[in-house]
Amino acid sequence: MSAPVQAVDDGVRALADAMLQVMYDEPGIGLAAPQVGHAIRLVVMDTRWTEEGADRSPTVIVNPEILSREGRIVWEEGCLSVPDFTAEVERDEHIVVRYQDLDGQEVTEDVSGLRAVCFQHEIDHLDGILFIDRISRLKRSMYVKRRKKQLRQEEEPASLGT
Numbered sequence: 001m002s003a004p005v006q007a008v009d010d011g012v013r014a015l016a017d018a019m020l021q022v023m024y025d026e027p028g029i030g031l032a033a034p035q036v037g038h039a040i041r042l043v044v045m046d047t048r049w050t051e052e053g054a055d056r057s058p059t060v061i062v063n064p065e066i067l068s069r070e071g072r073i074v075w076e077e078g079c080l081s082v083p084d085f086t087a088e089v090e091r092d093e094h095i096v097v098r099y100q101d102l103d104g105q106e107v108t109e110d111v112s113g114l115r116a117v118c119f120q121h122e123i124d125h126l127d128g129i130l131f132i133d134r135i136s137r138l139k140r141s142m143y144v145k146r147r148k149k150q151l152r153q154e155e156e157p158a159s160l161g162t
């Protein structure tokens with residue numbers, strides 16, 4: 001469990017900036033502070049921006065809390081912390097979420113679809129949960145096997161060469 005952010009200060013703002021940089025570089029649509037080694041309840045997101053397209057419209061989210069949930073939705077998810085793997089995950093389709101922005105102001109958002117999925121995915125990170133924890137054991141074990149094989153191959157010295 002990540003600790004609540006006590007005050008939105010320059011340190012938090014600098015970390016949020018650095019996280020946005022990482023997110024856009026990857027590229028991704030969301031990143032949580034624990035993914036970059038900070039166990040605090042801070043998330044950055046940009047669900048409109050894509051690699052090709054629209055202008056950046058980042059949201060910095062401090063101490064998010066889901067107030068209500070409705071409906072179910074299945075979305076193909078990926079994660080910067082789970083390389084080269086996507087899977088369908090079932091989540092709440094429509095949520096109301098409350099958080100603080102970078103000025104320490106309280107914001108309430110009523111979201112659905114991709115943005116609702118992204119909020120739940122990132123809040124899971126704050127609680128130490130990955131999307132692969134929410135898929136079937138079979139699918140997860142397939143991923144773990146493949147990933148172990150990949151890591152073994154990376155460890156082995158290159159077999160080609162002069």
Ligand SMILES: [Zn+2]
Nearest residue numbers: 078079080081
């Ligand atoms: Zn993730």
